[in-house]
Structure formats: C-alpha cells, structure tokens
C-alpha cells in the first residue's frame with residue numbers, strides 16, 4: 001500500500017516536472033521569435049514560491065557562475081530594480097531582453113524606441129485584471145479599467161486637474177511649507193528622518209486640494225493617537241493610517257482586517273472612518289450640485305462627484321458609481337502622495353550634500369523674487385521661470401537619479417510589432433508581460449555621462465547613485481540630456497495626469513523653504529572628534545557617510561524611498 005502511494009506521488013511529481021519543462025521550452029521558443037535577446041529564467045516575477053522564498057534563496061543563487069544567473073536573477077528581484085539600474089542590460093549588450101520562465105514570458109526594456117511604442121500601442125495594455133483585486137478597495141478606478149471605461153475615468157480626473165486647481169496647489173504648498181518650517185524650528189531645527197516630514201506635508205497639501213480640508217501642523221498624527229475601539233477616528237488619523245497601511249488593505253480580504261491584531265484593526269477602523277468622511281464630502285458636494293454644474297472650472301472633488309451624480313446635466317451611461325467616486329478620490333490621493341513625498345525627500349537630502357547647488361537655487365530665488373512678499377509670488381509669473389531655471393533642473397535630475405517609480409507594466413493582448421532604436425522590427429508574442437524599466441533608462445551611462453571620479457573613490461562611496469547627481473546637465477549650451485530616455489511620468493495616453501500638480505507643489509515648497517532658510521548636514525560629535533576637531537574634514541566625512549547612506553539605505557516597497565535616519569538641520573539664511 002505504502003509503495004503504491006509513493007509510486008503515485010512520484011508519478012504525479014515526474015509528470016508535473018515534465019509538463020513544466022515542456023511549457024518552459026515552449027515559452028522560450030515563442031519568446032525567441034521576437035528577435036530580442038532571449039534567456040531562460042527559472043523564475044516568473046509573480047511566482048508565489050519565489051516571493052516567499054527569495055530571501056533564503058538569493059544568497060545561494062548569487063554564488064552561481066555569471067552565465068547561469070544573468071540577466072534573470074537581478075531582474076527577478078523587483079525590489080532591487082532601482083539598485084541595479086542599467087547593469088543587467090549592459091552585461092548582455094541589449095536594451096531589450098525577453099525572459100522565458102515556466103509560467104510565462106517577460107520582456108524587460110529600457111530602449112526608448114520600444115518604450116514609446118509599448119506606451120502607445122493599443123495591443124499593449126495595463127494589467128488591469130491583475131490590479132483589480134488589490135486596488136478596487138471601493139469600486140473600479142482609473143487604474144483598473146481599460147478602453148472606453150478608462151476614457152470616462154481619465155476625462156473626469158483630468159477635468160479636475162485644471163489651472164484653478166493648480167493655483168490652489170501653489171498657494172497651499174506655500175502655506176504648508178511655512179507651517180512645516182515653524183514646526184521644524186519648534187522641534188529644535190534638527191530633522192532626523194526627512195521622509196517622515198515630506199510625507200506629512202504632501203498629505204496636508206493633498207487633503208486641502210482634494211478634500212477641501214486644511215490640516216494643522218500643531219496636531220501630531222502619531223500611531224499612538226489611534227483611538228480605542230468605539231471612539232471616533234479623526235480625519236487626519238484615518239487618512240494617515242490608510243495611506244501608511246495601504247499594503248495590508250490591498251492584500252488582505254476585508255474580513256481578515258477585522259481580526260483582533262493591532263495593525264489589522266487600525267487599518268480596518270481607519271478605512272471605515274475614511275469611507276464615511278469621503279461619503280460625507282460627496283453628500284455635501286451633491287447638496288450644491290446646481291452651483292457645481294454651473295462652475296466653469298471644478299475642483300478635483302467637484303469634478304469626480306459631479307461625474308458620479310446622475311441628473312439633467314449628465315449622460316447616465318457616462319457617470320461613475322458611488323464606489324468609483326470614492327475609489328478615484330482615494331487613488332488620486334495615493335498616486336500623488338508617496339511619489340511626490342519621496343521625490344521631495346531625496347531632493348532635500350541631495351541639496352544638503354551638494355550645498356553648491358543649494359546656493360545656486362538661492363541666488364536664482366534672490367534674483368527672481370527679490371524682497372517681494374511670498375503672497376505676491378504668483379503661479380503665473382514666478383512658477384514658469386523657476387521651473388525652467390536651476391530649481392527645475394535640480395528636480396529633473398533628482399527624478400532621474402532617484403526615480404521613485406521602478407517600472408511600468410504592459411501586457412500584450414495580441415502580437416505587438418515594435419521597432420527598436422536601431423530600426424529593427426520585432427514582434428512581441430501575445431500574453432507577454434512587458435516591464436518598462438525606468439532606472440535602467442535613466443541610469444544608462446552611454447546616454448547620461450557619469451562624473452569623472454576614480455573607481456577607488458566610487459567604491460569608497462559605495463558606488464552611490466548620488467555621485468552622478470548633476471543638475472547642470474539640464475541647462476544651457478552644455479545640456480547633455482536625451483529626453484527620449486527620460487520619462488518619470490510615463491508616456492502615451494496613460495501617462496501621469498498629475499505631472500503639473502507634482503511639479504508645481506515641488507517648486508513651491510523648495511522655493512518657499514530655500515528663499516529664507518538653508519538646510520545642511522548634521523555633523524555629529526563623534527565625527528568631529530574623529531577629525532580632531534577639524535570642522536572642514538568632519539563635514540567632508542559626514543558627507544561621505546551621507547553618500548553611502550543614500551545608496552545603502554534606499555528601499556523599495558511600492559516606491560523607491562529612504563526612511564532611515566540621515567539627520568539634517570534647518571538654519572536661517574544670513
């Protein structure tokens with residue numbers, strides 16, 4: 001009997017292995033026909049066994065000879081794509097690669113020509129079926145629909161992103177930056193973790209612009225503030241908790257969130273409270289729907305709620321359900337939060353290790369704004385000048401070197417023909433998952449020249465990405481930029497509709513801060529002692545350490561970010 005069971009198990013195992021090997025071979029054959037460099041990969045990016053076991057397996061897999069692990073091993077670690085940048089492509093000598101795994105075909109590209117066509121081809125679509133179970137917390141949203149339905153969502157969100165919304169973003173960013181500066185000074189002027197504060201300020205701006213609710217810097221949205229069961233969760237705590245715990249909310253079924261585990265319960269209660277707050281905002285907007293209907297430009301909240309309110313001014317077939325109204329409001333908040341907060345945090349840290357660039361911005365601000373009061377700096381006059389000047393160049397360079405989004409994903413629903421940068425035609429097979437690799441395109445050294453620094457010095461700074469931060473490349477006659485290889489906001493019809501929103505708030509925050517204040521690295525006592533009290537040497541050592549931290553402490557969850565300590569100080573300019 002025992003032998004029979006063992007024999008059956010062995011047979012099933014052998015049959016499964018044979019079937020997998022045959023599908024693996026079939027996937028390779030199909031992938032190869034595209035004419036790109038094709039490789040076998042034992043891992044499909046979404047394999048559950050890989051997601052669970054990778055921490056244990058990767059150190060052993062790293063011991064394999066290069067030819068066995070390149071390029072699939074670095075690309076199978078989706079949380080290290082920013083770290084490895086263009087290297088996997090460099091090593092195999094091609095900017096587009098297809099990996100054939102037992103469970104599917106995956107194309108990786110940073111070739112600007114292929115990227116552009118994938119973003120514009122109707123047969124390469126967003127993986128909405130995969131995203132739905134995670135992102136449809138309330139109902140279908142812009143990111144989980146395709147075709148005509150997507151056009152309706154996109155039109156409604158784009159309609160709310162108009163000059164009047166941008167004017168509010170500009171004003172609110174200035175107001176909240178002043179609040180943040182006061183708060184920093186009240187707290188002793190030292191900022192241990194910049195990311196914590198940039199997360200807050202961006203959430204505050206979004207709260208005002210999206211929900212018409214201004215939050216106040218006096219309140220501390222610490223987790224300890226989370227009320228006991230049965231007590232009202234205030235708006236700010238609900239907002240912070242849902243944003244911070246969105247990973248849990250997206251992955252776990254709602255019923256599991258009700259389990260008596262602290263993190264789960266907080267996520268559940270915050271989500272319930274936020275839903276009620278958003279329903280209330282929706283009802284209040286509906287109460288004045290005639291006034292909203294007659295407004296020539298609507299706020300984002302008004303645009304989304306108006307689109308979800310059937311009435312004489314609406315085509316019923318083109319309206320959004322209540323679930324989609326709440327979902328799209330929240331999606332806009334999520335899409336506009338971590339991306340901007342992380343970009344702002346990296347930019348502030350980069351400006352502390354490059355004080356010369358900070359000075360350049362300040363000289364530009366003095367020249368452009370003079371002694372004009374903040375209230376008189378307008379989005380129409382000052383913003384375009386600052387965006388085109390050194391401040392704009394710093395932001396572009398920061399988004400190039402520290403691109404907070406690692407990749408875009410498209411799935412080919414039909415065979416898809418693309419031409420690569422050399423003009424060669426390729427046909428990507430149906431059902432191929434295509435990863436558009438942002439950092440590989442933005443860190444390709446043949447497109448973006450590196451600083452001339454010895455390999456020994458680079459190694460000493462842990463090959464930090466920050467070494468090649470050079471805003472000057474975006475300016476003047478020396479401009480060394482290839483905008484085809486730069487797309488932090490994606491491309492094509494599904495590009496980021498929040499690009500002007502993000503750029504305006506980043507410029508407004510940095511201009512407000514740096515006009516009157518400077519930020520600098522904190523040199524701690526140990527560093528000063530080790531440099532025998534030599535201030536200059538101590539600063540240089542602290543700077544080297546900051547370079548290393550800006551490499552070693554960069555993490556990826558949904559976005560690229562750095563939440564570990566790298567203390568900076570705010571000081572009033574002379």
Ligand code: HEM
Nearest residue numbers: 142335336339340343408488489490494496497498501502
């Ligand atoms: C530095 C800041 C930002 C970056 C780098 C960024 C980047 C991106 C990228 C790459 C996409 C395409 C994602 C995909 O592959 O489908 C996207 C989509 C989107 N972004 Fe942003 N974004 C930023 C800020 C914002 C802001 C401030 C908002 C709104 C206030 C926003 C709203 C959206 C929305 C609604 C979509 C979905 C568009 C669609 O599917 O049609 N983003 N963003």
